[in-house]
Amino acid sequence: MEVPILKQGGYVIATIQGALSDEDLLRLQDNLVDRVGKYRSKGVIVDVTALDVMDSFATKTLRSIAYMIKLRGAETVICGIQPEVAFAMTHLGLTLEGISTALDLEEGLVLLDQRTHARGTSSER
Amino acid sequence: MAKKDDLQVQKIPSQVVADESWSELLRQLVAHLRQNSAQLRQEWARRITQARLLTAMTQDEIFAEATTIYDNYVDALESGTFEALQAYARQLSERIIPRGVETDEVIGIVLLLRDVLARSLFAKYQHDFPFLNRVLDAYEPAANSIANTVAVSFVKERERTITQQQEAIRELSTPVLQVRERLLILPIIGLLDPQRARQLTEQLLQGIRTNRAKVVVIDITGVAAMDSNVANHLVQTVEASRLLGATVIVTGLSPEIAQTLVTIGVDLTKMNTVGDLQGGIEEAERLLGYKVIPVSEQLRKE
Numbered sequence: 001m002e003v004p005i006l007k008q009g010g011y012v013i014a015t016i017q018g019a020l021s022d023e024d025l026l027r028l029q030d031n032l033v034d035r036v037g038k039y040r041s042k043g044v045i046v047d048v049t050a051l052d053v054m055d056s057f058a059t060k061t062l063r064s065i066a067y068m069i070k071l072r073g074a075e076t077v078i079c080g081i082q083p084e085v086a087f088a089m090t091h092l093g094l095t096l097e098g099i100s101t102a103l104d105l106e107e108g109l110v111l112l113d114q115r116t117h118a119r120g121t122s123s124e125r
Numbered sequence: 126m127a128k129k130d131d132l133q134v135q136k137i138p139s140q141v142v143a144d145e146s147w148s149e150l151l152r153q154l155v156a157h158l159r160q161n162s163a164q165l166r167q168e169w170a171r172r173i174t175q176a177r178l179l180t181a182m183t184q185d186e187i188f189a190e191a192t193t194i195y196d197n198y199v200d201a202l203e204s205g206t207f208e209a210l211q212a213y214a215r216q217l218s219e220r221i222i223p224r225g226v227e228t229d230e231v232i233g234i235v236l237l238l239r240d241v242l243a244r245s246l247f248a249k250y251q252h253d254f255p256f257l258n259r260v261l262d263a264y265e266p267a268a269n270s271i272a273n274t275v276a277v278s279f280v281k282e283r284e285r286t287i288t289q290q291q292e293a294i295r296e297l298s299t300p301v302l303q304v305r306e307r308l309l310i311l312p313i314i315g316l317l318d319p320q321r322a323r324q325l326t327e328q329l330l331q332g333i334r335t336n337r338a339k340v341v342v343i344d345i346t347g348v349a350a351m352d353s354n355v356a357n358h359l360v361q362t363v364e365a366s367r368l369l370g371a372t373v374i375v376t377g378l379s380p381e382i383a384q385t386l387v388t389i390g391v392d393l394t395k396m397n398t399v400g401d402l403q404g405g406i407e408e409a410e411r412l413l414g415y416k417v418i419p420v421s422e423q424l425r426k427e
Contacts, residue, residue, distance in 0.1 A: 046335065051351055079367045079370065081369055083330030083333070083365075083369065084327075084330075085332055085368075086329060086330055086365040086366075086368040086369055087323075087326055087330060087365050089365070089366045090326075090361040090362075090365040091370070095364050095368075096298065096368060101368050101369065101370045102370035103333070103334065103337060103369055103370040103371070105338075106341075106369055108370075111370070114151060122168060
């Protein structure tokens with residue numbers, strides 16, 4: 001299943017629509033890392049609301065995406081993790097350490113605003 | 126009437142004949158038990174005391190209960206239905222469980238009654254062995270199912286009490302409260318076992334979603350002891366909450382718990398801890414951008 005990637009202002013938003021295979025995840029990773037440079041975005045949001053299972057590969061890929069995006073000079077926020085998924089993930093020891101998370105898309109946008117604003121002011125000094 | 130009987134005899138003659146002698150036997154049996162009830166009841170009560178059963182109850186109480194159980198018992202034998210006895214057993218269990226009567230005592234007294242009655246039958250029919258055998262054929266299955274019914278009622282009542290209490294504790298144990306917009310507190314009181322920790326985490330995660338919480342204060346002032354298991358549960362709760370975008374502040378670690386955690390080497394560096402609930406709420410307000418100032422101060426500024 002292809003994940004649509006939308007450009008919204010200075011951000012890139014990827015909304016996962018359903019269960020993804022490992023190849024889908026890798027393609028998402030390639031596309032996101034590519035688009036972030038192409039659109040000169042400051043932030044990326046990956047919305048996983050539709051996922052009701054998150055396995056170790058998905059977690060690992062999300063983590064890689066966040067680190068790669070960081071290297072490309074932007075911030076990543078993962079949003080919309082379901083309570084059951086969060087519970088299962090912590091039980092399996094799958095954490096998203098050092099990666100910003102938010103309740104839903106709206107919260108994610110607010111968080112990105114804060115992050116990029118903070119970065120913006122620090123670079124102006 | 127006669128015609129009806131004829132029809133039945135034609136259909137299944139042998140069984141009807143057997144039934145008739147069966148019910149006749151039971152009738153005789155019941156008559157015998159009713160006639161000698163006073164004496165048998167006394168004998169039963171004596172043997173209960175002798176066997177040191179129902180020690181939580183006084184002699185008079187035992188005798189009073191024995192009388193009622195005896196009557197119910199004979200009624201059940203006569204009618205072959207156990208509803209009344211079942212209801213009585215349930216009632217009795219309700220009364221005696223809080224007084225510390227054990228399952229083996231209840232089963233013990235019912236079995237004693239069965240023995241007392243069987244002995245009286247032996248004594249009565251000892252001269253006619255084949256007839257005694259037939260009487261016992263009628264008596265034993267009925268007596269066994271009665272013993273069964275009473276024991277099962279008792280155990281069921283007991284289980285019901287236990288489940289009720291468990292549910293009460295479970296419901297009491299984990300309130301998730303909203304104190305400000307986007308700020309939840311979760312006071313934990315008592316023991317944290319794996320099952321409770323799991324339930325608590327689930328409730329908290331649902332609470333975070335429904336209240337759209339940004340900050341959660343978990344107060345563990347009421348947790349008396351903590352080991353590495355409990356600490357790990359707490360860490361997991363914190364991580365799961367973070368995945369939903371909420372920050373967790375843990376408050377109220379007692380000096381003992383702080384010492385234990387450091388001694389056993391649990392890594393709590395990922396956790397945000399504040400001394401007490403007040404401090405935790407203040408910190409949470411700071412994170413959310415609230416500032417509480419007294420009205421007088423505000424007036425002075427204006």
